[in-house]
Amino acid sequence: MVMKELINLSLINLTLKAKTKQDAIEELATLLLDQDIVDDFKGFLDDIYAREAIFSTGIGYGIAIPHAKSKHVKKPSVAFARSDEGVWFDAMDSKNANLFFMIAMPEDGTNAHLKVLAMLSRKLMHESFREALLEAKTNEEALALLETMS
Amino acid sequence: MKKIVCVTACPTGIAHTYMAAEMLENAGKSLGVTITCETNGSIGVENRLTTQDIDESIGVIIASDIRIDKKRFHGKPLIEVPIYKGIQEPFKLIQTLLDGHVKPYQYHED
Numbered sequence: 001m002v003m004k005e006l007i008n009l010s011l012i013n014l015t016l017k018a019k020t021k022q023d024a025i026e027e028l029a030t031l032l033l034d035q036d037i038v039d040d041f042k043g044f045l046d047d048i049y050a051r052e053a054i055f056s057t058g059i060g061y062g063i064a065i066p067h068a069k070s071k072h073v074k075k076p077s078v079a080f081a082r083s084d085e086g087v088w089f090d091a092m093d094s095k096n097a098n099l100f101f102m103i104a105m106p107e108d109g110t111n112a113h114l115k116v117l118a119m120l121s122r123k124l125m126h127e128s129f130r131e132a133l134l135e136a137k138t139n140e141e142a143l144a145l146l147e148t149m150s
Numbered sequence: 151m152k153k154i155v156c157v158t159a160c161p162t163g164i165a166h167t168y169m170a171a172e173m174l175e176n177a178g179k180s181l182g183v184t185i186t187c188e189t190n191g192s193i194g195v196e197n198r199l200t201t202q203d204i205d206e207s208i209g210v211i212i213a214s215d216i217r218i219d220k221k222r223f224h225g226k227p228l229i230e231v232p233i234y235k236g237i238q239e240p241f242k243l244i245q246t247l248l249d250g251h252v253k254p255y256q257y258h259e260d
Contacts, residue, residue, distance in 0.1 A: 051162065054161060054215075055215075055234070057165075059165075059166065059169060059234070059237055060234075060237060060238055065165050067162060067164060067165065069162065092234045092237070092238050093238060103164060103165065105164070111192065111193060114164060114191065114192055114193045115193060117164050117165060117168075118164070118165075118167075118168040118189075118191060118193065119168075120165075121164070121165040121166075121167075121168035121169045121172070122168050122169065122171070122172040124169065125169050125172040125173050125176070125237075126172075
């Protein structure tokens with residue numbers, strides 16, 4: 001499996017409107033709902049919040065990765081959003097998050113996508129990659145960056 | 151070159167595990183230390199530490215929010231922290247081992 005099987009142009013939003021963590025999560029989940037990846041918005045959000053309750057997925061470095069394994073997810077997917085202003089996400093380093101990756105995984109199903117997500121996670125730890133994502137001007141540019149897996 | 155072995159793990163095991171591994175490996179490169187990092191993610195255990203890896207290391211860093219079997223690290227200086235410390239403070243963790251004040255870990259049966 002490759003990244004483009006998990007994400008597409010319609011799962012990218014470079015102008016997140018949210019000002020709060022909750023709004024950011026719902027805006028991301030809406031991308032998944034609109035693409036018919038999530039079949040129960042409320043149920044999916046409950047699973048996302050259950051994970052956030054363990055500890056915030058605001059991992060610092062301006063990144064948040066709300067994620068859930070959920071029976072309300074039809075196929076493994078990633079939604080990507082960016083907020084130039086930043087959103088308070090209760091991050092480990094107390095900084096606002098600008099880059100949001102919502103990772104939605106079905107409860108059952110194969111593990112094929114996990115290696116892709118592992119690679120993405122590693123790539124996000126590189127400042128040059130984060131900066132490129134912050135500078136992407138279009139969804140196409142952002143998608144091309146995400147699909148470049150080295 | 152000095153060697154340090156690491157284990158990273160998190161409850162869901164899809165992102166933090168690999169972020170911490172990447173940060174520790176990169177910090178190791180900057181500090182001139184060879185880092186071997188075992189990831190306990192939902193893929194399963196990858197890059198499993200060998201007895202030789204552990205024997206040759208000057209110490210162990212465990213960045214995990216789940217329980218890790220530590221028997222194999224008996225006698226090694228060992229630092230155990232929550233996963234986010236592996237992501238946020240990789241340099242500090244490695245430097246602490248390099249400074250040499252970490253006590254050898256003593257394994258006890260539960």
